[in-house]
Structure formats: C-alpha cells, structure tokens
Amino acid sequence: MSSYLCPLCQLPLKRIERTYKCTNNHQFDVAKEGYVNLLPVQHKRSKDPGDNKEMMLARRQFLNGGHYQPMRDAVCELLSDLLAEQSYTQLLDIGCGEGYYTSHFAQALPVTKVLGLDISKVMIRHAAKRYSDCEFLVASSQRLPFSDNQLNAVVRIYAPCNGEELQRTVKDNGVVVTVTPGPRHLYQLKAGIYDEVKLHDVPVEALPGFELETETSVAYPMTLNSEDATTLLQMTPFAWRAPDALWQTLKETEQFDCEADFTLRVYRKKA
Structure with a gap:
C-alpha cells in the first residue's frame, strides 16, 4: 500500500529514490532532512x-x-x-x-x-x-x-x-x-489576563x-522558572491578550x- 496519496489528484504516490510521483506525473521531492x-x-x-x-x-x-x-x-x-x-x-x-x-x-x-x-x-x-x-x-x-x-x-x-x-x-x-x-x-496564567x-x-x-x-x-501542578513561564504564555492562544504587567511579572519571577x-x-x- 502506498504511504501517501497525491494531494492534487488523490492517486497513490510511489517513491522512486528521492521523489514521490503519481501516474499523472505530479512530483514531490523528499527534502534533504x-x-x-x-x-x-x-x-x-x-x-x-x-x-x-x-x-x-x-x-x-x-x-x-x-x-x-x-x-x-x-x-x-x-x-x-x-x-x-x-x-x-x-x-x-x-x-x-x-x-x-x-x-x-x-x-x-x-x-x-x-x-x-x-x-x-x-x-x-x-x-x-x-x-x-x-x-x-x-x-x-x-x-x-x-x-x-x-x-x-x-x-x-x-x-x-x-x-x-x-x-x-x-x-x-x-x-x-x-x-x-x-x-x-493554565488557570494561574488566565488569572493574570482576565x-x-x-x-x-x-x-x-x-x-x-x-x-x-x-x-x-x-x-498536576507545574513549577516553572521565569523563562519557561514566559515561553508557556508565548505558546498559548491568549498571548496577544496578555497585559504588559503579566509579561513583566513572568520575566521577573523566580518561580511561577x-x-x-x-x-x-x-x-x-x-x-
């Protein structure tokens, strides 16, 4: 069974060396990674x-x-x-x-x-x-x-x-x-926003x-240092709503x- 289907025509893709190809000749190269x-x-x-x-x-x-x-x-x-x-x-x-x-x-x-x-x-x-x-x-x-x-x-x-x-x-x-x-x-992060x-x-x-x-x-409880607490906020959907005061608090805290x-x-x- 083919691992993948062609995203353009939904036919099976066959890998030949570093290229996936379907019978309609759509080609997708494997990146160096x-x-x-x-x-x-x-x-x-x-x-x-x-x-x-x-x-x-x-x-x-x-x-x-x-x-x-x-x-x-x-x-x-x-x-x-x-x-x-x-x-x-x-x-x-x-x-x-x-x-x-x-x-x-x-x-x-x-x-x-x-x-x-x-x-x-x-x-x-x-x-x-x-x-x-x-x-x-x-x-x-x-x-x-x-x-x-x-x-x-x-x-x-x-x-x-x-x-x-x-x-x-x-x-x-x-x-x-x-x-x-x-x-x-993330109740405590939200408490700094809402x-x-x-x-x-x-x-x-x-x-x-x-x-x-x-x-x-x-x-479970998490104990975060300043860097990880700031990173966590960056990862969340409400990062853009966070006030400057919260970012400053996280930046200065030793433990959150x-x-x-x-x-x-x-x-x-x-x-």
Whole structure:
C-alpha cells in the first residue's frame, strides 16, 4: 500500500529514490532532512502557514523541560493498550509540531510506522532533522494524503482536523485519541489576563462514524522558572491578550506555579 496519496489528484504516490510521483506525473521531492511537502500552493491560506521558527524554538524548549511529560506518558499508556494486539500498525500524529510527542510514540509504542503531519514547514523541517525514527510530512489536516482505511490510530494533541477525513482514513475499529485543555488548564496564567477566570469547557467532539469510548483527566501542578513561564504564555492562544504587567511579572519571577489540566478522549471507529 502506498504511504501517501497525491494531494492534487488523490492517486497513490510511489517513491522512486528521492521523489514521490503519481501516474499523472505530479512530483514531490523528499527534502534533504527526509520529509516530503504535500501541501500544494493552492491549498495554502498564507505563504508560510503554521508556526514560525521563533514559536518552534520556544515550544521545543518548553517541552524539553518535561512540563507536559505526564500528559505525554498518559497518552502513550492509552495507545499502548489500544494497539497491543495488532500486527502491522500505522499511527498518525496530527499537528505534530517539532516532533516531541511523535518521536516518543515511535520509541515507546508497539507500532510499525509513526507518521507526523503538520502544516508548518519550519516545524516539520526541524522534526525530520532531529528524529529519524518517524516519517514527517507537510500537509493539511483538512485533506489527509492517506488512503481509505489506512491508519490504525490517530493522535491529535490540541490539533484541529476534518472529521470526515478521519472517518475515511482510519480503519474500522481504529481509534482517534484527542487531547484538549481541561477545565483548570493554565488557570494561574488566565488569572493574570482576565478579571474573572472561567473554567474551560470541554465538550465531547462529534466525530462522524466514531463513538466516544473513554475519557480521562490528567491534572498536576507545574513549577516553572521565569523563562519557561514566559515561553508557556508565548505558546498559548491568549498571548496577544496578555497585559504588559503579566509579561513583566513572568520575566521577573523566580518561580511561577501553574496548573496543567488535560482531557484525554478515545474515539473508536464503528465497524
């Protein structure tokens, strides 16, 4: 089975040396770092979609500090149980960023192939350069370049995706594991932004063709130094709302205590 479909005509791509080609002669070269870019210019909403190099470096620094490791390990434990008795398995990490989670899945899980997909070429370039145990590609989560019923499992950590594409590409009885912010996630950061902090709502996603199988909460305190606290704020969607006073507080603090709270859900595709 072909690993990828052509994003222009949806025919299987065949790799010949360092080029993927379909029978319509659409060609996609493998970059020197080892990834392939399957995001045609007509599918982009901007010239360079996704996170830039500064955001990539900030995210890498924070994750390498181990602050989200309890969540990562909980996802791994879930997947290990879900994939234990399958022979040939393909796992896709959607919105994989610089590959922190993707590489760990490849090392820790009983899977044959781990794929990391992101819309940001900067992120994928650095992921492919650093982690050789996964296959990385630049592509849209709204048009997954995979065959029907190809994937055993999909992981989405904060990442959006077209639900109908998941239904198409995941095998019957396959799983989608999602990670979303729990009710009290980053409560102390929000308290520096909003007069009244509302607990985060965690509605169950309606995925066509899937049923919610399990839901787990992973919550724990984080103790951050000034640099990691500032980096964490940079990584969040409310960075642009943060007042100067909060940035200054984080810059000057020796220790910032903040809650991490994640909701992990397993959706199984109905046969």
